Amino acid sequence: MALFDLKTLLSENTYPGRGIVVGRSADGKCAMIAYFIMGRSVNSRNRVFEAFPGGMRTKAFDESKLSDPSLIIYNPYLAVENKTDIITNGDQTNTVYDHLVAGGSFESALRTRCFEPDEPNYTPRISGVLCYDFAQQDFTYKLSILKSTGGDPRGCQRFFYEYAALAGVGHFIHTYKCDGDPIPSFYGEPEEVALPNTAQELADLVWENLNEHNKVSLFVRCVPLDGSAPTQIIINKNV
Numbered sequence: 001m002a003l004f005d006l007k008t009l010l011s012e013n014t015y016p017g018r019g020i021v022v023g024r025s026a027d028g029k030c031a032m033i034a035y036f037i038m039g040r041s042v043n044s045r046n047r048v049f050e051a052f053p054g055g056m057r058t059k060a061f062d063e064s065k066l067s068d069p070s071l072i073i074y075n076p077y078l079a080v081e082n083k084t085d086i087i088t089n090g091d092q093t094n095t096v097y098d099h100l101v102a103g104g105s106f107e108s109a110l111r112t113r114c115f116e117p118d119e120p121n122y123t124p125r126i127s128g129v130l131c132y133d134f135a136q137q138d139f140t141y142k143l144s145i146l147k148s149t150g151g152d153p154r155g156c157q158r159f160f161y162e163y164a165a166l167a168g169v170g171h172f173i174h175t176y177k178c179d180g181d182p183i184p185s186f187y188g189e190p191e192e193v194a195l196p197n198t199a200q201e202l203a204d205l206v207w208e209n210l211n212e213h214n215k216v217s218l219f220v221r222c223v224p225l226d227g228s229a230p231t232q233i234i235i236n237k238n239v
Helices: 004-011 091-099 106-110 199-209
Strands: 017-026 030-036 045-053 055-060 077-080 086-090 125-133 136-148 152-165 169-176 191-194 215-224 231-236
Touching: 004 152, 004 169, 004 191, 004 199, 017 086, 017 136, 030 086, 030 125, 030 199, 045 215, 077 091, 086 091, 086 152, 091 106, 091 125, 106 125, 106 136, 106 152, 125 169, 136 169, 199 215, 199 231
Parallel strands: none
Antiparallel strands: 017 030, 017 169, 030 215, 045 055, 055 077, 077 086, 086 125, 125 136, 136 152, 169 191, 215 231
């Protein structure tokens, strides 16, 4: 199976926006998650990631420069007990969490949501969920994108993708195809990429190849399928 090179996909795109990578480590022992944010405005760049028990949030680096929190302050990552991880680029993380806890599904949650109301970009909402079976040392994962119909806000297109977790294989989805004005939305299926073995290797791969001018923060989570303690890494440009 021919896989995309994540380094190339990142280094050759000055503005993929926000991105999610989910898959299985090369040695097959871990589930891997990476989530990054980028920014062009002062408001978007004025952020850091901060972990808390059971999740991770965005927060303003300098509260005095925070002009509009509505689309930039949210929980990108939440865990449902120790069996499900949710990763998204907006407050739909909480929507998915609430639906799963109430017995609903990833899909039913996201059918209640739409793309972001940030005219003229109408930024897609991208989301992922990982469901663990530690007894079998395995997991499955899903990705989704909710986006406007070719930039027309009168229609919301909802796409869902479900994957078996294969060693060394991940899937990468991001909000934007590239930079622009308005910024063109990602299109097509999530890109199949090769993954390394460790959280640090994945963090280095992503952070070092994101555009230096536009990158803001990175979150990486590596979950051993033998049930041992996960590894989490947060890198913030603002320190």
